[in-house]
Amino acid sequence: MASRIGFIGLGVMGSKMARNLLKAGYEVVVYNRSRPAVEELLKEGAIAAGSPMEMARDCEIIVLCLSDSKGVEETVLGGRGLIHGFAPGGIVIDTSTIDLGVAMKVAAAMKAGGFHFLDAPVSGGPEGARAATLSIMVGGDRSAFARCEDVLNRMGKRVFYLGESGSGLKMKLFNQALVGVYFVAVAEAYLWSKKLGVKLEDLQSVISTSWGDSPPFRHFVSVVQSGEFKGGALIRNLKKDLSIVLDSAKQEGESMSLAELAQEYVVKASEMGRDDYDISYLFQILDEIKSGRRDRLPAERPIS
Numbered sequence: 001m002a003s004r005i006g007f008i009g010l011g012v013m014g015s016k017m018a019r020n021l022l023k024a025g026y027e028v029v030v031y032n033r034s035r036p037a038v039e040e041l042l043k044e045g046a047i048a049a050g051s052p053m054e055m056a057r058d059c060e061i062i063v064l065c066l067s068d069s070k071g072v073e074e075t076v077l078g079g080r081g082l083i084h085g086f087a088p089g090g091i092v093i094d095t096s097t098i099d100l101g102v103a104m105k106v107a108a109a110m111k112a113g114g115f116h117f118l119d120a121p122v123s124g125g126p127e128g129a130r131a132a133t134l135s136i137m138v139g140g141d142r143s144a145f146a147r148c149e150d151v152l153n154r155m156g157k158r159v160f161y162l163g164e165s166g167s168g169l170k171m172k173l174f175n176q177a178l179v180g181v182y183f184v185a186v187a188e189a190y191l192w193s194k195k196l197g198v199k200l201e202d203l204q205s206v207i208s209t210s211w212g213d214s215p216p217f218r219h220f221v222s223v224v225q226s227g228e229f230k231g232g233a234l235i236r237n238l239k240k241d242l243s244i245v246l247d248s249a250k251q252e253g254e255s256m257s258l259a260e261l262a263q264e265y266v267v268k269a270s271e272m273g274r275d276d277y278d279i280s281y282l283f284q285i286l287d288e289i290k291s292g293r294r295d296r297l298p299a300e301r302p303i304s
């Protein structure tokens with residue numbers, strides 16, 4: 001079993017996941033496009049790499065947690081990408097949520113070089129990343145998966161091997177179609193319940209034991225209670241994920257009217273400059289759209 005793991009992408013999710021690998025006793029080599037996130041992890045015992053290629057010379061297993069398809073493609077296949085540094089058998093565990101076609105292209109290029117690419121998107125939000133309770137959905141070569149099981153188990157509570165390349169992403173996209181619709185539904189119901197005078201604390205205690213409960217509902221309540229909307233499970237990410245879902249549905253000749261509606265609100269939030277806000281903030285966007293007001297934005301305090 002590898003004792004040294006590479007980690008690229010130390011954002012909201014990746015920084016917490018890398019920290020859990022450190023806590024588990026792995027030697028963790030880190031790289032991030034911008035430097036401040038690296039400094040934090042170095043203080044906690046991580047080692048810095050100068051580039052993805054340099055990291056791949058040192059690590060046989062490298063975890064990615066990047067924003068989007070472009071970042072993954074560049075990091076793996078780019079000029080100083082991982083593919084140029086790996087020894088035969090090197091494995092990328094990509095926990096990012098990206099376009100299925102790009103994941104398949106990167107997986108094919110890795111396979112042609114004698115390496116493995118596991119699509120391994122995660123669910124559970126920043127809370128799950130911090131507590132190492134993520135669900136991780138994995139597609140790719142089974143023997144490569146077996147070599148990574150301990151690493152995956154240190155970042156998640158439930159790790160699912162789902163089959164060939166792309167299987168993890170397909171499952172994650174299903175999840176995101178639901179997440180988009182749930183958050184808009186929670187936002188709408190919450191605005192209405194406020195008008196009825198129902199207290200958030202009462203919603204929390206009653207709905208958490210009723211059929212209306214869901215992890216998105218619980219996340220929504222905790223974020224609204226904290227009043228900290230900046231950071232967290234980002235509107236930018238949901239916009240990207242729903243766009244991948246809707247593109248994929250279009251390619252298959254499927255229409256997904258509820259996911260399309262959710263995306264309309266998410267895009268509106270993005271146009272209002274709320275890309276870096278938690279998706280719980282959609283209730284404010286709905287409220288503003290309904291009332292035509294723009295003067296009720298809550299205080300901007302970052303989610304730690």
Ligand SMILES: NC(=O)c1ccc[n+]([C@@H]2O[C@H](COP(=O)([O-])OP(=O)(O)OC[C@H]3O[C@@H](n4cnc5c(N)ncnc54)[C@H](OP(=O)(O)O)[C@@H]3O)[C@@H](O)[C@H]2O)c1
Nearest residue numbers: 009010011012013033034066067071096097125126233237
């Ligand atoms: N947040 C959630 O609740 C959540 C839950 C499940 C899954 N995810 C997925 O996990 C992934 C990461 O999400 P996050 O919330 O951690 O995002 P984030 O905080 O925005 O972090 C994104 C990371 O990707 C890096 N990056 C972006 N573009 C890049 C590029 N072109 N080249 C190299 N590095 C690049 C960023 O580097 P810089 O620091 O230099 O910008 C940063 O380290 C996304 O695919 C997201 O969909 C997120």
